[in-house]
Amino acid sequence: MREEELAIHGGPRVKTDAFGTGKRFGAEEAKELLEALEQNTLFYHSGTKVKTFLRRFNELYGVRYSVAVSSGTAAIHVALGAAGVTVGDEVITSPITDQGTLIGILYQNAIPVFADLDPRTYNLDPASVEERITPRTKAILVVHLAGTPADMDGIMEVARKHRLKVIEDCAQSWLTRHRGKLAGTFGDYGCFSTNDFKHISTGDGGIVTVNSGDEEDFQRVHAFADKNYRRFSDEVMRDPECLAPNYRMTELQGAVGIAQLKKLSWICGRRHAYGERITEGIRDLPGVLPPKVPEGGWSSYWFYMFRVDESRLSCTRDQFALALRGEGIPASPGYIPHVLYRQKMFRERRAYPGSDFPFSLSDVSYEPGLCPVAERILATSIRLPVSEFFTEKDIDDMIRAIRKVARYYAKG
Secondary structure, three states, rough: OOOOOHHHHOOOOOOOOOOOOOOOHHHHHHHHHHHHHHOOOOOOOOOOOHHHHHHHHHHHHHHEEEEOOOOOHHHHHHHHHHHOOOOEEEEEEEEOOOOOHHHHHHHOEEEEEEEEEEEOOEEOOOOOOHHHHOOOEEEEEEEHHHOOOOOHHHHHHHHHHHOEEEEEEOOOOOOOEEEEEOOOOOOEEEEEEEOOOOOOOOOOOOOEOOOOOOOHHHHHHHHOEOOEEEOOOOEEEEEOOOOEEEEOOHHHHHHHHHHHHHHHHHHHHHHHHHHHHHHHOOOOOOOOEEOOOOOOOEEEOOOEEEEHHHHHHHOHHHHHHHHHHHHHOOOEEEOOOOOOOHHHHHHOOOOEOOOOOOHHHOOOOOOOOOOOHHHHHHEEEEEOOOOOOOOOHHHHHHHHHHHHHHHHEOOO
């Protein structure tokens, strides 16, 4: 006998009310913005807001130095430049991430190399990373996807063994922890995003942590974000030794960041609790594979993504997601349309119009099947939103809907 009839077939809908919402910005941000305007300068070097934002971030993350930039994409590019990544170098990274992870690699005329992933954390598999290392490899760019920490013990072991730089992409993983240590503080540099779709927002913006604690390293990162000018005294050194972008954060972004940072622990705490609650509510379902947070890890759940085992269900992944939407749950198939190496840019090996540079420097392959686990993740996953403004009832409704759909389609 079938379970309760699905809403798409005329049955009762699980979610009949709206999801909880809230205001991200308010009087605190307005106060900081007004103070920034009253400075009569919005330039980061002359004002106090960006400096205050960074000082409080450093205190929260336990780092000595960090650099503010214009976006999370910029943060990754700055870290790559400071790490010495240059023409023809190879950088190993994840095939499931935002385009912003790759842009800095190609701007440095380096070659992205994709390693496979763990099937349940959706993060880099250290064994696959090591398999991809060649004499050209310069760095590992680790993505902590959706708030879940990567296996930094394994990755750092590989990096030390082969003397590689490690850059962490923490755009989706504020306050994420691996064995009690914050993501973004393991490698040489950690990169954070404050665009409008992350845990905290300054509209756009980013931060690079300088984990060596070395002042010369900090100055190199700082300069690379500012045209390789050196602004460490009243006299600015404008004699750059090599090309670097202008990725400066403004005082307006810094001002909003000060207020947002005060809310970060609450935001991440709520998201963590909700993500863990969903996992607990669906872990026993046949054909449903919740995401796995590594032992000793702590996820801040930028979104929640689980997988379905179609061999144990009488539906496809897409049909499962459609049924969830029918129950009032905004479920999306997968995360990005396909693994990054199947984008047109990689299939045709063309980063610039009319040129095959820098791909012509390397014989790195971007063929289908390069990362089979990653490809399977995207083919079998369903993504759900998580928000600190959701209510406990919202989370219960999500669990009820997943359970209803899974039981309806369960084989046997």
